[in-house]
Amino acid sequence: MSFSIRQAIKTDMSRVLELIVELAVFEKEPDAVKVTVKDLEKGGFEVPKQFVCFVAECDGIIEGIALVYNRFSTWKGSVLHLEDLVISQKQRGSGMGTALLNEVVKYGYSLGVRRVSWEVLDWNTPAIKFYEKKGADVKRDWYVVHMNEKAIENYLENI
Amino acid sequence: MSFSIRQAIKTDMSRVLELIVELAVFEKEPDAVKVTVKDLEKGGFEVPKQFVCFVAECDGIIEGIALVYNRFSTWKGSVLHLEDLVISQKQRGSGMGTALLNEVVKYGYSLGVRRVSWEVLDWNTPAIKFYEKKGADVKRDWYVVHMNEKAIENYLENI
Numbered sequence: 001m002s003f004s005i006r007q008a009i010k011t012d013m014s015r016v017l018e019l020i021v022e023l024a025v026f027e028k029e030p031d032a033v034k035v036t037v038k039d040l041e042k043g044g045f046e047v048p049k050q051f052v053c054f055v056a057e058c059d060g061i062i063e064g065i066a067l068v069y070n071r072f073s074t075w076k077g078s079v080l081h082l083e084d085l086v087i088s089q090k091q092r093g094s095g096m097g098t099a100l101l102n103e104v105v106k107y108g109y110s111l112g113v114r115r116v117s118w119e120v121l122d123w124n125t126p127a128i129k130f131y132e133k134k135g136a137d138v139k140r141d142w143y144v145v146h147m148n149e150k151a152i153e154n155y156l157e158n159i
Numbered sequence: 160m161s162f163s164i165r166q167a168i169k170t171d172m173s174r175v176l177e178l179i180v181e182l183a184v185f186e187k188e189p190d191a192v193k194v195t196v197k198d199l200e201k202g203g204f205e206v207p208k209q210f211v212c213f214v215a216e217c218d219g220i221i222e223g224i225a226l227v228y229n230r231f232s233t234w235k236g237s238v239l240h241l242e243d244l245v246i247s248q249k250q251r252g253s254g255m256g257t258a259l260l261n262e263v264v265k266y267g268y269s270l271g272v273r274r275v276s277w278e279v280l281d282w283n284t285p286a287i288k289f290y291e292k293k294g295a296d297v298k299r300d301w302y303v304v305h306m307n308e309k310a311i312e313n314y315l316e317n318i
Contacts (some may be wrong), residue, residue, distance in 0.1 A: 020233045031209045031236045034273060039236040048207065050231040069231050072209040074179045074243045074306075075191045077198040101203040105306065105314050114193060117305040123300070141282070144301040147264065147275040148235075149296040155264050 003063065003096055005034065005103050008053035013040040015062045016053060018088040027121060051083065054103050056096045063091040066100040068107065073115060080108035082118035119144060162222065162255055164262050167212035172199040174221045175212060178245040186280060210242065213262050215255045220248040225259040227266065232274060239267035243278035260293065278303060 008016060016038050024033045043050035056064035064087040071081045082104050087096045108116040120127050120138065130140055147155065167175060173196050183192045202209040215223035223246040230240045241263050247256045267275040279286050279297065287297055306314065 009175050023233065027267055029234075035233060035236045040174050043236065049235060050229065067231070070170055070209065071230065071240065072202050072226070072242060074194060074226055075183065077186075077202065078209060081230070096225075102241070103317050105311055109311055109315055113311075114207045116309050117309060118304045121300055122302055128302070131304055133237050134306075135313050136304050136306040137310070139305060140304045141280055142278050142303040143287070144298045144303065145277045145279055145282055145290055145295050146298060147293075147295040149273050150216060150270055152264055152272075152275060154294050156268055159263050159265075 002056040005054055005056050005099055008055045010041050010045045013037050016040060018064050019065050020084060020089060021093060022088060023084060023086040052101055056100055057127055063088040064100050066104050068104055076114040078113050079115040079117055080111060080122045082116060090146045141158040162215050162217040164213055164215050164258055169200050169204045171221060172196050173283050175199060175224050178224050178247060179243060182243060183243040201288055208309045209290060213259055215259055222247040223255040223259050225263050227263055235273035238274040239270060239272045250288055260318060
């Protein structure tokens, strides 16, 4: 099955959200997605743009996405962060993930960043193996820390 | 010892870099800092601004910094990321870390973000305990992945 890669346009965002939710279900957090199509349309297409999204299309249907944005590392300066790389269930193993990752790394290189970063779940062994095969460094000694809405409110009440 | 918190100005960046390097030494990566004062001046004070920096000052000397920027979570939308929170060796235990974290959480709340995030080393138990006491969720099941400059070049050569 052949597919093509392009940058997303605003009207792609409802399908992009479907794939984001598909990944959240796979990651065992089906209720975690609070983002709306409107948030995605604003974030990706209104100034200041908060991300760039690449899509992989097969027979006119988007079956994969890679969503990236810049971060500022105090060690490396400007870096590119891959927030989500999602391939629909039926397209896994088709080479779409590799094609999207290629696009992301090429894009990072074109921006002159000193690093492309992302996060992966510790039990997602196929993804970890894939990333390590591609030369990425899976840093098992760093934890991700989240303070969510409720915790932010509690925190501020207790200052 | 009393201190005050304010947003950094451009001329603070050389002292900010000193504290960034101090943290890298503490984190056992003394050679990892490739960023320059010029990178920090550009990133923090030229459009598009890539971060906001808060500083804690004691007797006219900056002894602590918190550097933040926005990210776009595909689950939560716009979130605030705390890239670095550094307190100079001699000011640890003075309450400066708490004061800077307070400022960061207040800033995130003022922006209306649904999350404040950061990263922590797994062996930095005092920091982990501090963050958990403050209501943050230390996610031990997520790994951070880095593809650095050399790996990016190797990757692109092998596409």
